[in-house]
Amino acid sequence: MHTVTHPPAGNSPAPKAGRPSVDEAAQLTQRIVAVATQLFVANGYAATSVDAIVRGAGISKKTLYARFADKAQVFDAVVESHVLRHLGTPQDDVPPTGTLQEQLNQVGARLLVGTLHADVLGIYRVAVAESLQFPQLMRKVFDAAVLRAVEQVERLFLAGLVPPPDARQARQLAMHFMNCAISPPFYRAMQGLEPAGVDEARRAQLHTAVVYFLHGVLGAQGRSLQAAD
Known part of the structure; x- marks a missing residue:
């Protein structure tokens, strides 16, 4: 007869990271827009780089480009966010x-x-x-x-x-x-x-x-x- 053993408590493997939930994705987009707003207002559009936005939001460029095609689209989102x-x-x-x-x-x-x-x-x-x-x-x-x-x-x-x-x-x-x-x-x-x-x-x-x-x-x-x- 085989004995089933269980891993010690507290040593369970961490769950694999998956896609963020809809709420998490929305919150991340909101954070990007909020950071971009601060940078655009403080530095202007031309002086605000994508690198500065991703650094401020604590994300990768890949994450930003999954949501926005370029900096112009980020600005569009900033404008739309504040209008709404x-x-x-x-x-x-x-x-x-x-x-x-x-x-x-x-x-x-x-x-x-x-x-x-x-x-x-x-x-x-x-x-x-x-x-x-x-x-x-x-x-x-x-x-x-x-x-x-x-x-x-x-x-x-x-x-x-x-x-x-x-x-x-x-x-x-x-x-x-x-x-x-x-x-x-x-x-x-x-x-x-x-x-x-x-x-x-x-x-x-x-x-x-x-x-x-x-x-x-x-x-x-x-x-x-x-x-x-």
Whole structure:
């Protein structure tokens, strides 16, 4: 009869390393993006190498290239990450309520909080600084951040003005609203003239901008507001 013996406790062979779980893979990608964000903001796009990113993330190049084709794709992920985190997607937004003026204040406040976040300002500065050498960076930031914000505003005009504007007019109105209410504090903060973040003074400035904007739009276009539900 054969005797079955067992290895002493504590000496069991270590399990073989396998593929990371979905959660582990996502966390690793997030770490790469977080490290890349810090490096891009601190050093700029051109001065940030793939070697620096992998060193900072504590990974190999093979691991990075399994997720991103090149440094440009890493930057794309950085931009997309901050847009989703700070500006949100239209599907994630809590629907605004009340009159058009109240809805513009609600959406405008969310956009200010997002655009005036220190990380968003830093990424935008990188894109501006590198725009001549890498124009695709500025296009990526504009398409991901600015246009996504504009889409949130134009839907309010389509639903809140009588007669309703067509799609082209709604886009123009939304761009004008951004230039009137969101862009001035954003550019002052981006240039370092004012701090990042939103305080009561900035919220008051937003409310004033909304009033002036609606007065100009309604007067110039002969439109009225939809009755609030």
